[in-house]
Amino acid sequence: MTSHTTTPLEYKTEQSQMNILGFWVFLGAEIVLFSTLFASYFVLEHNTAGGPAGQDIFILKDVLIETFILLTSSFTSGLAIHSMRNHDKKGVLIWMIITLLLGAGFLYMEINEFIHYVHEGATIQTSGFTAAFFTLLGTHGAHVTFGIIWISLLLVQLVRRGITEKTSSKLFISSLYWHFLDVVWIFIFTFVYLKGMVM
């Protein structure tokens, strides 16, 4: 079997190929989902109904830290997949755990950020703007939370079963998911935070 040496393990079975392709299609749906959230945010952005607007509450420093945490976690999850392709189980574990810790750190920061906003008088019920803002951010945050739980479960399977055709394709898919969340965040950072603070 020549394919042994040329195809990464996660692509080996027909079923894993389909799983990966299916996940890409799902990511297409996720792009539509988030662009709907963005579209709504842009439409409602200025409807603050007397409540605070973006520039009143956003804090650049915190947001930048969140951004770098997430960028780094995307990088480390890439390293995890790299290790996986080198059949380095320990490497996968280490990089993935770092990824998860970064993810948790991001969530921690985000929750603090939300608490801060609430103290500033911006709850999800305050205005059209806050509703769209919290829902966009919250949907992203919920995705991150889901990702952390999901990848943790996959790591358990990895420990139990080692790097197999199945675990590798599952982990590969979860890394696609994680990178995707980073992409979404880049747009949030740019079009919610930077735009909100500049304009």
Place this chain on the structure above:
Amino acid sequence: MSLDEFFVTGDPLILASQIAIGLTMVGLIALITYLKRWKWLWNEWFTTVDHKKIGIMYILAGVLMFFRGGVDGLLMKAQTSRPGLDLLDAQHYDEIFTTHGVIMILFMAMPLLIGIMNVVIPLQIGARDVAFPKLNAFSFWIFFAGAMLFNLSFVIGGSPDAGWTSYFPLAGKEFTPGVGNNYYAISLQIAGIGTLATGINFVVTIIKMRAPGMSWMKLPIFVWTTFITSIIIVAAFPILTIALLYMTLDRLFGTHFFTVAAGGDPMLWLNLFWLWGHPEVYIVVLPAFGMFSEVIATFARKNLYGYKSMVYAVAGIAFLSMLVWVHHFYTMGNSAAVNSIFSLTTMMIAIPTGVKIFNWLFTLRKGRIEFSTSMLWALAFIPCFTIGGVTGVMLAMAAADYQYHNTMFLVAHFHYVLIPGVVFAVFAGLYYWWPKMFGFKLNEKIGKWHFWLFVIGFNMTFMPMFFVGLDGMSRRMYTYAESTGWGAWLGFSAVGSLVMAAGFAALCYNIYWSFRYASRNVGNDPWNARSLEWATASPAPHYNFAVVPEVENLDDFWYKKKKGTLGLKKSDLKPVHMPSNSWTPIVLAGAFGLVGFFLVFEWIPLAIIAAVGIVVGLVANTFDYDDGYHIPVDELEEEEREWRGDLQ
């Protein structure tokens, strides 16, 4: 919440239905228990991952929902059959057209089409199953959970009453404080997850699981339309997800996305709803176009004329379908530029659709047209849909639409596209693929009754609506004054709906009759058809094909049949890999349904507790390493020998 608020009470009509529903349920459970069928049901149906069985369950659910939606339709027709009638009060009428619209589109058209897709697509591409069989089962069960939750509103809590479009501000908590519209938001959300999963499933199935040699331009046209429909599903359903999420947050958690107060924008709902809603109507019509193409080619005994241009036309319709949503609210006070652009994009859809119509006509030309029941539906579709289509183009002209919008003219338009486009197609498909599902044909004679009653009734019901619409009658009016002069039109229309109902009854009788008496000896290819699904036994064996066929041509089966090169060699048989049954889909869907129910009543703590069920299901699922099983060669041989004479 007191008990009498919980149960819908009072009206004798509803009380009778409640009792009927209750008795039916009890009777059904008793019957199954008496026949000791629970285990069988669980093993053979509830936990199945077989695409054909899932398809059949979809179809069953769809037919049931058609009955429910149809009764709604009849009630509306009865109420407006004469001026000033009092069969239904305003509130009831409002609830009924809302549930009618939602049920017909989302719980009738969608499952029937997806059901037929499920049965046929893997067979047509020579696959063993879909790409993700377990996900497929989940899609069905979660759709079913959504549908049941929606129907529950009829007896518990109250039905939604803001139209199938649920426009805000009306659908907001201030104006519709009951739980009815919570049902709408949550049950559609739940069912929507299933549809999205189906879309992904079929995209991957069609990309990856085609039989060897079946390149893109050799795909049966129904596979093409399903593929493109699935792409539209993936593109459009996430928008609905978000719109419904906002609706849920507004209604349950006091946010202000669409509320007039505090900076919400009700027009955002319209925008998002139609960003999904318009593609949705093409989601239901494109697979139907595919079915008609199959049926027409088979019974004209010719190949499909202009196959390639048909494919491009479908792709063109799909692309344009994402660019026209504003035509549903031209009258919102958009700028003239917006209305002009969307008029143009909308009208452009007529062009690829016209291409399809002419290709169908030219497939028929120089053919030998056999008037089987299935073919009759496909034939009747062409003129009826043309009427619906050209009136659609009239609506597309924004300035003219200022006079048609939200009138009965519009109602006539969409029934003239939905019923010929979708319902006729489903009927054509059912008559056509019935033997593949069950191993016997539906009776042709009763079928003709079904056909003529339904088609004549359909035209009688909906043609008058064009005229009352032009006479200033708006939609959703539960009553009108005698002085309007609409009574005669609408009376005629009501009679038509009874004729239609008789047609539907004929279908039910046909199913009953054929189950009991129809010949079980139909062979694998009862219609002398063209595509691969007819190369295997009827009903199709659970492994579909003992040996996956190699394809060289479009309509490969047809040519091989002619050449007589279809046989199966014993030496080619290899064990077939099959997926195992799974309980996770139905349990997970049940948990979703339960969470949904608690959310409807805003019992958040209970919903959270039930959500644990979802988490458990998902965790169990990710730890599931079941690899399926193999069917041994002798079992294959035995089954194949049973139906084919050509096993060498």
Place this chain on the structure above:
Amino acid sequence: MKKLVYALTLLLIPVLLAGCESKLLVFDPKGPVARSLTDLIVYSIIFMLVIVVVIFVLFGYIVWKYRARKDDSDFEPEEEKGNHLLEITWFTIPVIIVIALMIPTMKTIYEVEDIPQGYEEEEPLVIHVTSADWKWIFSYPEQDIETVNYINIPADHPVQFKMTSAGTMQSFWVPELGGQKYTMANMQTNLYLVADKPGSFYGRNTSFNGQGYAHMEFEVQAQTEEDFNEWVHEVHNTAMDLSEEKYSEILEPGVLGRMTFNGTHLEWIDHAHGGSEKYIDSELYRIDHGDDEEEQEEGREDDQEEENENQDTEDTSESANTDHSHH
């Protein structure tokens, strides 16, 4: 049988277009705006009829000619791939039709946004439209008059409607005078209409907004300039003043007859610019499932009575909900 039904319908359409005694409202315009819409509609119907006829004839001919016969059971139709020339033809002709439909559509879209041609010089009468559940409130800021469920306008004179809603979304439509447009809280939409001659026109809401929707109708009465001025004068002399309490009462969900007041609510609120929420009481929208239908009916009668007390120049029996006798 089916063909017969079609033939009949086909015959019916031109007959209706030609107009026997009772013309359909949309084909019976009574002002320049509606007329340009009707012209567009008739123009498009001609195209559609041609398309429908072509398709039906082709369809009938083909299905008849190539039907299977008992004696040709061994006839094996030839396979046909397609024909580029034909395919290009039935692609191109619809393209041309779409262009032919698009040009006048666009022209009309732009046209009906502005004061109708020939009336640009005249100063339009401004009427504020406020739609509420389930009645129409009209304010004449210049005349300082407010009416419910009817409007009087001078004929042959442009009227500018500035429209908004006090809550749910409605759609303002007077088919004989022009196309419809939505009314939305916190927003203002604009519509220009002109009535050629004095007359009475049916108007209604077409955007579903709850229980009273079917009855949400109004009447437009176009009058001569003198009659209109006289009406204004008479209202000033006889109608009672609109108070803020009275106004909140009117806004409560319910179906009302006609009313007339001196003064407009624009003095204290313009719903186009927010503030509607203080009039919205969701308790009043709670529904029951039929068990106390009688109560509801009673409620409605109460409204009716109250409104009788406040009636003046207009006659109640002609309440808006049964008045649509244009035939």
Place this chain on the structure above:
Amino acid sequence: MSAKTHRFPWNLLVGYVLSVALTLLAVFVSFNTDFSSNVILWVIGILALFQAIIQLFMFMHVTEGKEGIINVINMVNSIILALIIVFGSIWVLTSGHASMH
């Protein structure tokens, strides 16, 4: 696409450094230049798009696997949809006199 690459993962590192740099650049453009806000929006928007492309190609290996081309088509299609949804909604809801702004 080779299974065993003991090589150092340069593409990952380059991608990471680039994305950090682009982020900082976006912040710089937003706060330390005096372009009009419209220009700023375009610039940071394009920077974000670059970052997304970096993630797609350097981290997510879109073109990998048998379906590489299909993945790319899928992503392009989704991006077109995203643009339609975002720009379409904004245009429809903020032009015309019904808008609240």
